[in-house]
Amino acid sequence: MKNFILTLGLLLTLTSSCQEKKTQKKMQATKTEKFNWQDGSSCPIGYPIEVYRGGFEAEDGTYVSLQAGxxxxxxxxxxxxxxxMSSGIKTVPNRLNVQWVAYAENCVYEINTEIDYDKMVKYFKEGYQESLVFFNKGGKYEKETYTYIVVGYAPGGAVYIWLAGSGKQVEIGxxxxxKVVIPQAEIDKLDGFEKLMHQKGESERIMNNPKMVPPEVREANKNKPIPFGxxxxxxxRYSWRPIYLVQREGSAFDSRLEMFNGEFEEQFDESLRKNEYTKRAVPKRINFGWRDKTGQNYSGTLxxxxxxxxDAFAEIFKDKPNGEAEIELRVNIPNNFISAFIKGNGKEIGINIKTKVKVFEARSKY
Known part of the structure; x- marks a missing residue:
């Protein structure tokens, strides 16, 4: 009986160990999805950065450097x-391990963190319909997918990741x-640009370089604290949708919504007809095309x-954070100007005083 119990215990241990190894292999396999993508980096204008070390890391050992000047x-x-520098079919990363120089702050930041692999894979697989492809032979819009994994570096060490394509960009996390201090002994062993970025006075030189920080941006930021956060x-995010009002039987046929958080999306065909309320960040720019009843095409950008x-969004959603709103874009009768209003939750606010509006008329009709 004693031998039987010992044998049974050994079998259970071996079985458990095998199951654990299978589970680990399965988990590892789920983190080795591959797609065609390229790395990209971003920072706010006026706050240049440079990656010193590191990049994306994947479960299968794949590494993509984010050093790109x-x-x-x-x-x-x-x-x-x-x-x-890296473009092609690669494993989706599950980790970001980077050190970068924040020139406006004259310091170095470091991040070594898990990133949302599952969310990225989901978006890569779903893709999106691309309006610029128009129709394929089957009479349907072509499905496109994302081509960039972008890392954004903001003051204060905040890091953002997006997936970007020609027709859509979405935030991942x-x-x-x-902040870290690079040991002087390490800096002394560096060569070329890697050593230069750590030299005394380099941050000041970069910040005064008009190619790095435009003079008008430098002047606007002068004597102002860095707006951390x-x-x-x-x-x-707020639940809103755009409404396009074109006079005299005209109608919109496509649009592009660009948000302050770096996301953007296109509306056309079915998505434009449905035009559903969607949780989106506040829009930075809206461009849309319309045609009048004669077939003359126009394009407008706000x-x-x-x-x-x-301020307008804050007021509209002040009493109902989970409410809904519309950004109403009204094209005038001559088709040469667009007025904008936010309507929702029993309020209406014009956003026309400082909005920059451009309207173009196409040379030919469609």
């Missing part, structure tokens, strides 16, 4: 710029780095003033 942020928050406020539109 100084990023000046002039493409806009969330824009991947020209991308990094927000992470927090910490500002980029977190951009992530606040660049919203940050304070004006954030």
């Amino acid at each position: 100084t990023d000046n942020g002039q493409g806009g928050w969330g824009d991947p710029g020209t991308g990094g 927000r992470y927090q780095g910490k 500002l980029w977190d406020t951009y992530r606040e 660049d919203f003033d940050q304070k004006e539109i954030f």
Whole structure:
């Protein structure tokens, strides 16, 4: 009986060990999905950064360096710029391990954290319909997927990750780095640009370089404290949708919504017809196309003033944070101007005083 019990215990242990190994292999297998993507980096304009060490790490040992020179942020928050050096079919990373120089703060930050692998894989697989592809032979819009994994570095060590494609960009998550000091002994062994970025006076040189920080941006930020936490406020989401009002039987046929948090999306065909309320960040820019009853096409772009539109959203949703609102875009009769209003929760606020509006008329009809 004693031998039987010992044998049974050994079998149970071996079985448990085998099951555990199978589970571990299964978990590892679920974190080795591959897609065609390129790395990209972003920072707010006026707050240039440069990656000193590190990059993306994947479960299967794949590593993608994020060293790509100084990023000046002039493409806009969330824009991947020209991308990094690595493009092709690669494993989706599950970890970010990076040290970077924040020139505006004259310091180095470090982050070593798990990132949302499952969310990225989900988005890669879902993809999106791309309006620029138009129709394929089957009479349906082509499905596209994301081509960039973008890392955004904001003042204070805040780090953001997006998936970006030509027709859509979505946020994956927000992470927090910490300040570190690179030992002088390590700096002394460096060569070239790696050593230069740690030299005394280099931060000042970068901040005074007009190619890194445009003079008008430097002047606007002069004697002002760094707005730590500002980029977190951009992530606040509200349930809203755009409404396009075109006079004299005209109608909108496509649009592009760009948000302050770095996300953007396109509306066309079915998505434009449905035009559902969606939890989105506050819009930074809306561009849309419309045609009049004669077939003449027009395009309009509205660049919203940050304070004006954030104040309007705060007022609209002050009493009903979970309410819904519409941004009503009204095209005038001559088709040469667009007025904007936010309506919802029993309120209506115009956002026209500081909004920059541009309207273009197509040369031909469609």
